[in-house]
Amino acid sequence: MTEILRLENVSKAFGGIRAVNDVSFTLSEGEIVGLIGPNGAGKTTLVNLITGVHKLTGGKVIFAGQDVSRQKPFQAARRGLARTFQIVQPFPAMTVLENVAAGSLFGGGHAAMGAALDAARQELDFVGLGPVADTPAALLSLPNRKRLELAKSLAMKPKVLLLDEVNAGLNAAEIDGALDLIRKIAARGITIVIIEHLMKVVLSVSQRILVLHHGELIAQGDPTAVVNDPRVIEAYLGAKFAARFGTAASTSQGATSHV
Amino acid sequence: MDLLQILVNGIVLGALYACIAVGFSLVWGVLNVINMLHGSFIILGGYLTFFAWFHLGVDPILALPAVALLLYALGYALQYLFINKVVTSPVLTTLTLTFGLDMILYNLMTVYFTATPRRVTLDMGSADILGVVMPMDRVLGMGLAFFLTGLLYLVMRGSTIGRAIVAVRMDRQAAALMGIRVNNIYAITFGIGALMAGAAGAVFAMVFPVTTNLTGTFLGKAFVICVIGGLGSVPGALVGGIALGVIESFAGFLIGPQHAITLGFVLMLVLLVVKPTGLIGVKGYE
Amino acid sequence: MPTLSRPLRYAALAGWFALLAVTPFIADNYTVRVAITVAMYSALALSWNFIGGFAGYPSFSTAAFFGLGCYVGALSQRHGVPLVLAWLLATLFVTAFAAALGTIILRLKGHYFAIGSIAIVEVVRLVISSWGSLTGGGDGLNVPLLSGGPDRVASTVLYVMLGIMLLAFIATLLVDRSRLGFGLRCINQNEDAADMVGIDTTRYKILGYALSALFCGTVGAVYASWVGYIDPTDSFSILLTVKVPVMVLLGGAGTVFGPIVGAGLFVLLEEFFWANFLEWNRAILGGIIVFLIFFLPSGILKLDYRRLFRRKSPADRVEAA
Secondary structure (H helix, E strand, O other), rough: OOOOEEEEEEEEEEOOEEEEEEEEEEEEEOOOEEEOOOOOOOOHHHHHHOOOOOOOOOEEEEEEEOOOOOOOOOHHHHHHHEEOOOOOOOOOOHHHHHHHHHHHHHOOOOOOHHHHHHHHHHHHHHOOOOOOOEEEHHHOHHHHHHHHHHHHHHOOOOOOOEEEEOOOOOOOHHHHHHHHHHHHHHOOEEEEEEEEEHHHHHHHOOOEEEHHHHHHHEEEHHHHHHHHHHHHHHHHOOOOHHHHHHHHHHOOOHHHOOO | OOHHHHHHHHHHHHHHHHHHHHHHHHHHHHOOOOOOOHHHHHHHHHHHHHHHHHHHOOHHHHHHHHHHHHHHHHHHHHHHHHHHHHOOOOOHHHHHHHHHHHHHHHHHHHHOOOOOOOOOOOOOEEEOOOOEEEEHHHHHHHHHHHHHHHHHHHHHOOOOEEEEEEHHOHHHHHHHOOOHHHHHHHHHHHHHHHHHHHHHHHHHHHOOOOOOOHHHHHHHHHHHHHHHHHOOOOHHHHHHHHHHHHHHHHHHHHHHHHHHHHHHHHHHHHHHHHHOOOOOOOOOOO | OOOOHHHHHHHHHHHHHHHHHHHHOOOHHHHHHHHHHHHHHHHHHHHHHHHHHOOOOOOOOHHHHHHHHHHHHHHHHHOHHHHHHHHHHHHHHHHHHHHHHHHHHHOOOOOHHHHHHHHHHHHHHHHHHHHHHOHHHHHHOOOOOOOOOHHHHHHHHHHHHHHHHHHHHHHHHHHHHHHHHHHHHHHHHOOHHHOOOOOOOOHHHHHHHHHHHHHHEEEEEEEEHHHHHOHHHHHHHHHHHHHHHHHHHHHHHOOOOOOHHHHHHHHHHHHHHHHHHHHHHHHHHHHHHHHHHHHHOOHHHOHHHHHHHHHOOOOOOOOOH
């Protein structure tokens, strides 16, 4: 598989706090990768570093063979590095269709006005928001807003899609719907990074897992191997509990049952 | 002119400036409203003090608290009746609203008081200390300005109302959940802003002639001082005011008074871009 | 008006335009003067709409652009530049000034941007009035008069102003339908999200700001030629800088027709009050502004009669937040 995104020793310090420390990994085209870690592990900061929201204090981000460490967010979007936000960020007074058209108009596709609207309609049908296309975005329910974020990002014709907690605030049925959608997106050949702190959600769709803890990448690899990694269990459950848990944790149930 | 004299002139002027700006800074910091009425509040305070002295023979020092309370009532009413309704709107709305209210107040003042410059003359003579000559009325003005600014500082730090205002400034919703009546606090805050403006106007009228033509100038000074000192702190307004007073005083001597005023605005623009929190920007109004 | 369909709106605009254009033939000098003022403020309001309406940046620098236009136009004419070239020079200078200024001031947001944009008016005014050797300082400056008698001058100025107003309207239409307009609206709604979908927000905002200055520069230069005398207080008036946004708010910010409706209505009201309540003119205008903020918050063109009978809708609350 061809490499699409590579991080080399990426670090970020806010004042004295090292939010992300020396993180390196590679993503291949078409992969679904889960990025997990407890709250405050630096997941969102990492996404911000990849998309140019924050400046790197050290290291490099290579996207499709090009060093993009110093890019601005809009450049990331045009290159095909799209993201969704933990807290949804619609254009509230615009219609759902216009929101998505903004993605096709300015994102990687850079379509003309008419083409942008057509592309936006397709993406809305894809995520199942076709019927509410002309509703102002502010009036959507939370699950629909999350779908809108997805449609907007998809309209940008991304090569890599970073999904920051798309499932936060959703109930079990809604999460299943969202996961189906993620699989459908992956089937289009888009590389997906799912950022989550709920392990269960990630495990069921990811081919590979990256675990971030205190800003450092403490484990990566295939899902079953990662959940059995003692360092991961310790990060999630604390050292004392992990020790008491002992060998029981080596069955994969142990790591998932707490969620 | 002697450098010491220029410095002292600057500090005297700066004390008055601080007094002018502190209410404006409070309203901006707590309500997030740029109060275009502020200049007119100052002139109104000055006029009322003058008329109390000229027509009723009231000593301006005694008139000051009465004028300040009147302005407080006016400010409270304006906030309660009008500005509170749109206080969470974008700046364009709130600024335009206060500008509209200012046009009304300004018109009322020009019709009833006319634009003639007026001044309370106290005839207190001059003091001469170490070669620095200073008219006594200016010394009194400076003293009053420092006293009023200090009083506001103590009220903000020490009183229940002051703490409630600080709480609302920090987090409106949390404050509401703590049982603070936010709209009432907003009206009180705006009232205090008007009170300080009125008191500053009263002090100003004892030192310089006041006229409605000066409303824009005073408002401009308040902008500059807030940006220099940083929003939302009494010490900030004090530092900003004295800094501007001293800068204007020296610049006036070196490059002429007209350029000195330009310099103040240019300094403000540079600071806005380079350091929008001001020289001593702090969180919470104290 | 709110119920008019789009073709009808164009027809109404064409009618209004024609009415203004025929004033020299059917009405007295006073009416022609009012027509010029309407055309002038329409152009200024349409200009402000680019940055204030589309992008939602509370700019109060209109008077700086207008005043600079006055002075550049006047000074270049005094130095021998032919009339029309002087107007073009003023346009170019003011646009370049705004673009350069925009790279700095557009980093500010909300209240700080508002204050900064007002401060620019003050700084430019103070610089002009203290640079006496070039600008005549506070004494002002005489501008070469247009050729012809008073009637001829008035009709010339009217057609030039109407031409600028038309150009500003066409520019508005083009921007409204282009990526620029769409991008500015996105910036208005949520600047971070706009950045994230691939909009070069810095460039777009500078374009919007420069566009908002362009026609102000022309209008200023033509105004100077019309009145024949300019001074710093008149050219850089704070009243002008607030009045223009108020006109746009009155008509409907971010709409294509709103600025023209607002400017026309405001100027006519203002003339009416000047003529009948000279002493209370300012207070009445202030009263109109206050009324506008409370009863027409999104302008005449967006007036929704149903809203008068119900509480705020969720969409309104979002806008307010």
